[in-house]
Amino acid sequence: MSMDVFAELSALFPEAGDRLRENEKMSEYTTFRLGGPADCLFLPAGIEELRLALAFADKNKIQVTLLGRGSNVVVSDQGIRGLTVMISEQMSKIDRAGDTLIADAGASLAALAGAAANYSLCGLEFASGIPGAVGGGVMMNAGAYDGCLADALIWTEYLDENNELKTLLADKHDFGYRSSFFTGSSKVIVRSAFSLSPGIYNDIIAKMADLAARRRASQPLEKPSAGSAFKRPVGYYAGKLISDCGLKGYSHGGAGISEKHAGFIINQGGASASDVLAVFCHVQRTVYNETGVLLEPEVRFAGDWSDDLSVLTGCHSI
Ligand SMILES: Cc1cc2nc3c(=O)[nH]c(=O)nc-3n(C[C@H](O)[C@H](O)[C@H](O)COP(=O)(O)OP(=O)(O)OC[C@H]3O[C@@H](n4cnc5c(N)ncnc54)[C@H](O)[C@@H]3O)c2cc1C
Known part of the structure; x- marks a missing residue:
């Protein structure tokens, strides 16, 4: 029988309280606001807890998925097996x-x-x-x-x-x-x-305000996303290539290409991770067929995707 990671870690970290959670929906922890549950989510409060958790996982051959603030990631609809460690506001001095x-x-x-x-x-x-x-x-x-x-x-x-x-x-x-x-x-x-x-x-404040205004004017900050979906290819802008291919506003299920900035794949409401993956694939294929440029995903893919990710060239899973 497989180990109950949550129970073992609860014994190891009796003081953890709600920094240790079982079957926790990752849509609550990612800017895309989608994705299935993490079997066991741990938010370490410091380096010693982090080390202990990693040592525990290593000793027991538990798969570890490491996240920060979840702003550059798509978590699969099946969620994340093993131990998910988020280094976030609990370690933020x-x-x-x-x-x-x-x-x-x-x-x-x-x-x-x-x-x-x-x-x-x-x-x-x-x-x-x-x-x-x-x-x-x-x-x-x-x-x-x-x-x-x-x-x-x-x-x-x-x-x-x-x-x-x-x-x-x-x-x-x-x-x-x-x-x-x-x-x-x-x-x-x-x-x-x-x-x-x-x-x-x-x-300094004026510069930050200016950059924030430029962001608000050009990016769909009102919709959940993980920022730029693709890296900037040498000599091009991903958003312009996507837009020139007529993909602005393209959607699949609840996920789509932003009308405001074609470089962003957004959750239009109720998107699943597989909707997002379908949009990634459609964009990559269309842009490649029409321009010969292969867009490489900047966003990273976490969790249990089975073989699905092989359809997206150059994607990084964590
Ligand atoms: C609206 C919006 C706008 C954005 N604009 C920008 C932008 O202008 N420029 C830009 O660069 N990015 C942008 N991003 C993307 C994102 O914010 C950055 O990539 C950010 O650096 C990711 O940090 P994170 O803590 O959220 O990492 P996560 O998304 O949690 O993780 C990303 C990767 O980092 C790894 N990781 C996390 N923490 C650690 C750690 N402690 N040690 C080692 N590896 C770790 C994870 O394993 C994963 O592979 C934007 C995102 C959104 C939603």
Whole structure:
């Protein structure tokens, strides 16, 4: 008989309370607002709990799915087996040391950018509208407008495959467009430090407000999504290619291409994860057939998809 992961973890973390949940709907934890239940969801309050949970999973060969704030992910309708660990607001301290901010992996990028502004430090204004956390952001090298996290990062602390705490300096992060040293690995980011420059509070706030207004004007923020569905292909814009192929407004079930920004796949209400996957596939196939450009999904796919994902070229499952 398979192990009752929730019961075992409840015994291991008697103080966890509602940070440990059984059969929890992931639609509550993801910006797409869809997806089936996680068998066992754990929100660690610190690095020691995180390490213990990972050691438990490793010892008992339990599959671990790692998430931050769930803003770049589609969770399957079948949900997630094994243990789902979310490093989110329960691990979100932000400290200042001079012009450096040191943030736990679960701190939101908005809070990090807000803290920088409050200290009159500039360099992270671009991050204020990205709804992810520091860990997910560093893994993805999240960026917008004129910046990305790679520009400010100094070091990252992470747990390696042997659950040992390591420090990685900026130049070893192997940052690329929406990728890093951490992409595709099971390493877990726990803290990162960012180097900022002294600035003028009002200017920083004004820049953040300007970027927020530009976002509101161009992106369908009123609808659940996971942001840009596809990476920007070299020499093109994904949204323009999709729009030029006449796909604006295309829908399948409850999922569709935003009329406001064709680069966004949105949950129009009651979308299933398989509706979203169907839209991804239709867009990828249509754009490839009409332009020869293969769009690579930026959004990641979590949970139990059986063989379904093989229909979407270049997709990353976690
Ligand atoms: C409306 C909207 C707008 C967006 N705009 C932007 C934008 O402008 N620029 C941009 O770059 N992105 C954007 N995104 C996408 C998303 O916010 C970013 O990719 C963000 O960095 C994801 O962070 P997360 O914490 O939500 O990660 P999750 O979605 O929870 O996870 C994403 C990936 O990161 C991994 N991960 C999470 N935490 C850790 C950790 N601690 N250690 C190692 N790996 C980890 C997960 O395993 C997964 O593979 C947008 C999303 C939405 C919904």
